[in-house]
Amino acid sequence: MTESSPAKLSANGVRATLLSCLFFAGFGALIPHLPTWLDAAQGFTGVQISLVLTVGGLSRIVVGPLTAAWAAGQRDKRAPLFLFAFLLTAGFASLWFVQGFWPVFAIILAMDVGFWGLLPAVEAALIRLTKTGLPPYGFARGLASAAFIVGSSSVGALVTDFGPWAIWAWLLGVSIALIGAAFVMPREPVLGNEEGDFLGRLKEGVGLLKNRRFALLIFAAGILQATHGYFYGFGVLIWTKDQAISQTVAGNLWSVGVAVEVMFLMFLGGWSSKFASETLILVGAIACIIRWTAMAFLPPEILLWPLQVLHAGTFAAVFLGAMRLVNQMMGDEQTATAQMIYMALASAPAQAFTTFVSGYLYDALVADGDAALGYLAMTAVSVVGLVLAIMLWVTRARPNARLAPA
Secondary structure (H helix, E strand, O other), rough: OOOOOOOOOOOOHHHHHHHHHHHHHHHHHHHHHHHHHHOOOOOOOOHHHHHHHHHHHHHHHHEEEEEHHHOOOOEEEOOHEEEEEHHHHHHHHHHOOOOOHHHHHHHHHHHHHHHHHHHHHHHHHHHOOOOEEEEEEHHHHHHHHHHHHHHHHHHHHHHHHHHHHHHHHHHHHHHHHHHHHHHHHOOOOOOOOOHHHHHHHHHHHHHHHHHHHHHHHHHHHHHHHHHHHHHHHHHHHHHHHHHOOOOOOOOHHHHHHHHHHHHHHOOHHHOOOOHHHHHHHHHHHHHHHHHHHHOOOOOHHHHHHHHHHHHHHHHHHHHHHHHHHHHHHHHHHHHHHHHHHHHHHHHHHHHHHHHHHHHHHHHHHHHHOHHHHHHHHHHHHHHHHHHHHHHHHOOOOOOOOOOOOO
């Protein structure tokens, strides 16, 4: 019996991994540090910053399907990579020359289109080009999550030494690098409906929701991911104010959550492929209920560490299961469009809802020292996600089977 030869390093897989790492190095700087730049460099008020972030996120609902329909009509899969990387570069460069709320707001809104347009194209390329050879998808996606941490921590250090404009410089540099990474990506033809009209492709993209299992998938995953809204907004405040945990320990607790996400994707991604994608989402739903319910009752510090480890379930398992199942359902040619529809019509509205509600809950509860009870709202949302995950799980197909539309 001959031994199977070990998998070899795939040049295309390496290119896709580099592209993904660059994107998330920028994303890691944008998410936590953009408010700092808007405040310190542009003088935005809290309300203005909130408006920029909220409208930018909600813009995905409209822009997502439109950009997906446009990308599906191009002859080269690199087209959206070029377009959105150029859009980001032009946007960040122009911010050097403008001041005032409305001009900056308009530019950042355009760049939101760029970031959220790039994300599904980058994710789809990573899934598609890591199917053969090394690195495998889970390991490559773990490296991208690690790049998110590098971007966030590096920009934090740069701001300390050079001021808030270091945020802008980092993001501009990453955008330029993304253009170069797009150039070295393999030229892949888009198969299917590139000859059709734009409205036809738009209708086809939104029409993916007619697949009942796809609809179940994106709303289950979108709702479960959105349950992190209260934690992202007020978790550190609750730790430091209501539980008297130091800022240093709070930062370490936050880092543990991201670290287990990276380790799960990098080192357990291959092992997790033994389970159905629906099972990973179901496990994540159960983890959400456990995590947010426990956090609501101000557990002692020693229990916060294992609760942060549950981030491997509440985020990583749901994310990995959803990305794999989207690809299984839709195939390589429709994965990017399906991911855009997922982000635009399931993830974005759910995130906006939980973020909006979280602010009101925190303000209502914090005065009486009961801010942690806001996590119970996330438990309730998790129960909805669990019901959808169960419905998805009981209708699961054979492992790795290609699922036909309903």
